[in-house]
Amino acid sequence: MPFSRFAIFSALLLTIVGSAASGAAAERVAFIVGVDAYDHLPKDAQLRVAVSDAKRIAKTLQGLDPAFEVTLLTDVE
DSSP states (O other), X not given: OOOOHHHHHHHHHHHHHHXXXXXXXXXXXXXXXXXXXXXXXXXXXXXXXXXXXXXXXXXXXXXXXXXXXXXXXXXXX
């Protein structure tokens, strides 16, 4: 069953909140993956905004104070 954008965003948000709540001394890191193209889906079922959403989330996390150390992967195989 495919995940909705809301479910994926919610999981990411819970991860961020959980890491922030675990203590100020902890290193702030984020691993973000955005995939628009899937080999097993027909062309009309491909995603259109997952990569741009991932880039925006990465930019937002990098802009926080203190910033997250972000690893961003897009359309990986």
